[in-house]
Amino acid sequence: MDYVEEIKQLGEQILFKSKLEIPDDIENIVIAGMGGSGIAGRIFKEIYNKKPVITVDNYDIPEFVNNRTLFIAISYSGNTEETITALRKARIKGAIIKAITSGGKLGKEVDDSIIIPKGLQPRSAIGYLTVPLLRGAGFKGGDFEEAAKYVKKIDEKTNEYEEIAEDIWKGRKTPVIFGTPPFSELAYRWKTQFNENSKIISYWSYFPELNHNDTMALENDYRKEQFYFFVLNSKFADKKIQDRIRITSDLCKVNFKMIEGEGDSIISQLFTLIHKGDYISYYVARKRDIDPRDVSIIEKLKKELEKSDINK
Amino acid sequence: MDYVEEIKQLGEQILFKSKLEIPDDIENIVIAGMGGSGIAGRIFKEIYNKKPVITVDNYDIPEFVNNRTLFIAISYSGNTEETITALRKARIKGAIIKAITSGGKLGKEVDDSIIIPKGLQPRSAIGYLTVPLLRGAGFKGGDFEEAAKYVKKIDEKTNEYEEIAEDIWKGRKTPVIFGTPPFSELAYRWKTQFNENSKIISYWSYFPELNHNDTMALENDYRKEQFYFFVLNSKFADKKIQDRIRITSDLCKVNFKMIEGEGDSIISQLFTLIHKGDYISYYVARKRDIDPRDVSIIEKLKKELEKSDINK
Incomplete structure (x- = not known):
């Protein structure tokens, strides 16, 4: 499939019906995600204003996270190192945990996950990644x-x-x-x-x-x-x-x-x-004449990071 | 005074003793500021983690702002259009209001202001603008x-x-x-x-x-x-x-x-x-061979904006 076929899926993705429910009694929302998955939180944060929204794009979570925090982990692959690390820290702090993912570790570790279709580049899944948040924010079908x-x-x-x-x-x-x-x-x-x-x-x-x-x-x-x-x-x-x-x-x-x-x-x-x-x-x-789909350098980087972790 | 003399003031500015007190019973902090003044809020937000901190660099404030919000307006001149507009909206919502400024409208409108010395470019006042927040966050004299x-x-x-x-x-x-x-x-x-x-x-x-x-x-x-x-x-x-x-x-x-x-x-x-x-x-x-201090284009822009406001 040419990469342009992935891009053309956006129209269908926007009609994705899943909604991430935002409980009324929370005090704040923390959304963890990196790169192509992280952008969903960035977009949501600027449009949704009813509670403070903090985005996290690192291994750490803020000290204030507690059982009145809705913590949303977003990772298309479900295996993003930074996001998984942040999620585990949020769980220890007692946050309400939800996730948007196509599977991976995130799909296994979070019961309340919205599961989206596999097989795309994360950046081509922007409809799937964003729509559940926007529906949660109250935007309607029309x-x-x-x-x-x-x-x-x-x-x-x-x-x-x-x-x-x-x-x-x-x-x-x-x-x-x-x-x-x-x-x-x-x-x-x-x-x-x-x-x-x-x-x-x-x-x-x-x-x-x-x-x-x-x-x-x-x-x-x-x-x-x-x-x-x-x-x-x-x-x-x-x-x-x-x-x-x-x-x-x-x-x-x-x-x-x-x-x-x-x-x-x-x-x-x-x-x-x-x-x-x-x-x-x-x-x-x-x-x-470059393959727009190819991000193999990220895979190389991950392998080198793993090697470095093992050696120390 | 050569602009480098402004830069050299940072060492003294860091010893500035004013502290912006952060009340215990607030739920969140919103910091409004643009450009050279806004950077203080950005720095604070990344280091201070005890409450959610949202930075605002626009005319608008988030819907969640209420009487449990500490709203901090930061403008070196005290006359930044976006920050003043946001401040007035926060006041209507009942937020606890504080400010850091050298004077201007902000100095007049906010009783609980930390007043810092005049005469610098806002970006050269980064010590004065940031230290009160950092002391408020609990960092000590040493x-x-x-x-x-x-x-x-x-x-x-x-x-x-x-x-x-x-x-x-x-x-x-x-x-x-x-x-x-x-x-x-x-x-x-x-x-x-x-x-x-x-x-x-x-x-x-x-x-x-x-x-x-x-x-x-x-x-x-x-x-x-x-x-x-x-x-x-x-x-x-x-x-x-x-x-x-x-x-x-x-x-x-x-x-x-x-x-x-x-x-x-x-x-x-x-x-x-x-x-x-x-x-x-x-x-x-x-x-x-360019004057590092000169930002006259910003003044021109402000004048054009005012003209445009009057004409419509």
């Missing part, structure tokens, strides 16, 4: 149906994304992605897709925070022409943010390639913004 | 004295940092900074210093998260030789992290410029890691 419709429409006509990829590849550009609230973390998702699919360095930040630092670089950087600047925009970014985008572009004399979310709901804007980045990063890999 | 000692030692011999800056400038390199826990966010501080002082684009991430995405780019990027890779290391980064640094460098054939924290305490490692980045970013500006 929103997911709208999102699926717009995502499938993107699949039908991708030449626009291929052209952007061609510009990036021809100029050997480094993509810089700027997010806008409430989707700031999608800039991070794009960055990781360029890393993993295209195997190129990429950088992210978001409005309005970037106006306090990146702006100076955008005005004066000595290699400005070598970066390709994206802004991920949505109809949920308010007028002040729209002003900031326009004024930053004018003052710094930088062209932003505007990427717009589609549809009326948060869910539709969210997944359409994700999907466009999937295609652009995929096509950069194809232009470079 | 640690701050150790930190001040090591920071002042750095001031005495800076040619090493000037040489690194020369390498960056000569090669027109783009700095990439990788943090390590519990100082991941210091990589973000370095990135913003390169943005504001040197006026160059810079990028950050941290171990172990970067092993799930950047690693693929480090192996294969088409412009790898054009980036300058730093790793901020400390004696608090455990063996697994040290293994990851070494193995990533080996597998991806990338040289990491290792920057080590100094001293025995978390506080000393923290501020020495900050200070080395201050010097390197300062010297890049000097090599470029």
